[in-house]
Amino acid sequence: MAKRDIFNRRMQHILRLSDELAPVIKTIQKNSLAATRCELVMPFDAVTNPSPRDDAYMIVIQIHGKNSRELWLDGKPIKTDPLHAGGVVFHDMRQGPRFYFHDPLDSVNFYLQRKTLDAIADDADAPRISDLKFTPGVGVRDHVVGELTQLLLPAFDNPEQVSRLFADHISLALATHIAHAYGGMRSVAVPSRGGLATWQERRAKEFMSANLQRDVSLAQLATECSLSAGHFARAFRRSTGLSPHQWLLQHRVDEAHGLLLDRRLSLAEIARACGFADQSHFTKAYTRLRGISPGAWRRRQQAITPKS
DSSP states (O other): OOHHHHHHHHHHHHHTOOGGGGGGEEEEEETTEEEEEEEESSOOSSOOOOOOOOSEEEEEEEOSSEEOEEEEETTEEEOOOOEETTEEEEEEGGGOOEEEESSOEEEEEEEEEHHHHHHHHHHTTOOOOSOOOOOTTOOEEOHHHHHHHHHHGGGGGOGGGOOHHHHHHHHHHHHHHHHHHTTOOOOOSOOOOOOOOHHHHHHHHHHHHHTTTSOOOHHHHHHHTTSOHHHHHHHHHHHHSSOHHHHHHHHHHHHHHHHTTOTTSOHHHHHHHTTOSSHHHHHHHHHHHHSSOHHHHHHHHHHHSOOO
């Protein structure tokens, strides 16, 4: 069973959902990113099962409407406020939270493990965070979490199209923000304003180009450049103006654009050759970056240059 399916089953068990209601859970689990989209149009009629205790935090953002709920931590009731659209609430998974929801669910839940926060602190040469500071059961407004969630929302409908680089990008941005804003993380090192060395930028781009059909991770790119993942991601953006995920997506579109001139290749074949999940993924990316679908562009070229 795929890791995503296992995570879905675990969430289904916690929420006490029947198999008929299981489709309301959509999960993206890749590398250090674990996020779940929950949409249930009817309120619950039972207390959730205990969440497995783990050295991790769950960050919940309400997407639409409001959610009133009861909360128990370590078996003790906790006062809560209704969570309105855009509100963010934190849960310490070491306390085995349980819920009773009075309203339908419409949220995205991020699962942030302690080891991810430790890696962020180590990369910043900062002391490791003891605990995040928040009030259980009380929501806050966090525009960074909100913007990252909006970037991720479309991906829940097509999780197979989520690349490792995109997952790493969201996970790193979220964890770094949480570490600073709620963990009080402060780097003790003087931040470097420089980008990658010339050889590092060239090596990173060569590695992505040579592995166009593979799902490259941030850790692999960082290793090629002898850097930590966090340092590499920041330096790459300083050097190119793009995140590694954005650069690779643009490069795939550029490569596919050249292949469109070969009329023997179908759009599906071009998509596979350039590392897209499928033709739909290719079409969406190409249209977004070039303002025209690949099929329409190819038909226009064929009209300009008739087949000999």
